[in-house]
Amino acid sequence: xxxxxxxxxxxxxxxxxxxxxxxxxxxxxxxxxxxxxxxxxxxxxxxxxxxxxxxxxxxxxxxxxxxxxxxxxxxxxxxxxxxxxxxxxxxxxxxxxxxxxxxxxxxxxxxxxxxxx
Numbered sequence: 327x328x329x330x331x332x333x334x335x336x337x338x339x340x341x342x343x344x345x346x347x348x349x350x351x352x353x354x355x356x357x358x359x360x361x362x363x364x365x366x367x368x369x370x371x372x373x374x375x376x377x378x379x380x381x382x383x384x385x386x387x388x389x390x391x392x393x394x395x396x397x398x399x400x401x402x403x404x405x406x407x408x409x410x411x412x413x414x415x416x417x418x419x420x421x422x423x424x425x426x427x428x429x430x431x432x433x434x435x436x437x438x439x440x441x442x443x
Contacts, residue, residue: 327419327426330370332379333359335401339378342412351375363387371396376426388429389440397427403434 331340333353340350353359353366361369363383370377376397377384384400387393399418403411418437422430429440 327423328373328375329399330366330373330375330377332366332377332381332384333361335378335380336408336411338408339401339411339415342415364393367393367395370398385429395429398429399426400429400431402431406434 328349329340329343329351331337331350331352337352337355340352343350351357353361357366357369363381364387367377367384367387369375371394374396376399377395378399378401380401380403382400382402384398388395388398399415401411401415403414414432414434414437418430418432419426421437422439425439428442431438431440
């Protein structure tokens with residue numbers, strides 16, 4: 327799978343995904359820092375990357391403004407140990423591998439898939 331990590335997202339998770347063979351790029355490393363959310367979403371859509379973010383503003387862009395995307399993995403997690411974050415991301419990938427083109431919300435206790443508007 328191919329992912330784009332938003333600038334605000336724990337980069338250690340990007341390393342975890344790379345170690346498992348996924349293609350991962352990161353805003354502020356592979357792209358300029360401080361890009362507006364609309365631009366980040368446009369890059370992910372254009373390059374067909376699943377956006378991984380902890381920024382809830384992307385829900386607004388997708389569901390209210392109806393901007394196009396190639397999939398979003400929204401990590402709505404409280405501060406927690408890296409191992410726990412990894413376990414939650416792994417659970418989301420296992421459960422939703424065939425639906426990562428949608429808006430997937432990962433919480434401490436659940437993984438929900440929101441359909442495209």
